[in-house]
């Protein structure tokens with residue numbers, strides 16, 4: 001097993017206009033060029049309209065670029081959607097699929113997520129496949145079963161550590177300021193690692209990110225956990241100092 005590089009991914013969601021996005025991205029790019037944390041990949045996932053602009057700003061800096069969603073098909077009559085080859089052409093190496101906001105707001109099921117991940121892989125992108133239980137599911141003691149079911153349904157056949165990143169994001173922790181407890185994160189990530197072995201090759205090499213109210217104040221203890229290989233950061237990724245502090249917590 002190779003050492004897993006940590007991945008700190010910023011999910012900007014539907015935030016940012018060009019001027020502020022360029023300032024944020026170039027700030028992070030120049031910090032990374034001056035003194036990047038060792039063994040850590042930094043990834044920005046801006047809204048689709050900003051992918052090109054952010055890509056130009058971060059080019060050559062080492063900051064990686066990703067999309068927030070893609071369609072399962074490479075092209076066609078799908079008004080408002082974006083295809084994986086379009087993201088690849090714009091400079092993306094990654095795309096988030098199955099984020100709980102898409103599962104909830106757009107009723108995306110596990111098979112839809114799997115088809116999107118497969119499309120991402122066909123376009124040469126690494127799919128960041130998101131899973132996570134709701135608060136009601138956790139209260140009923142179903143968290144592990146729900147995540148196991150999501151993994152089984154959302155990881156397309158033929159996946160490997162090279163094509164796949166998993167993000168565990170308990171739905172109730174996203175954007176609420178309440179992150180999961182250290183014990184619960186450790187237990188769930190170990191569970192995911194075991195489950196992954198059933199669905200892809202190289203489970204030990206897959207990066208499993210934690211997401212849900214990650215901030216400078218809790219990043220260090222989350223990122224110190226054995227099976228936490230990075231973070232998917234929403235709100236705190238919009239503030240350069242906070243996102244950078246989270247990246248430095250990996251040291």
Ligand code: PGA
Pocket residue numbers: 011169173174175176177211212213214232233234235236
């Ligand atoms: P948050 O979002 O950090 O604002 O909780 C995380 C995510 O949804 O990816």
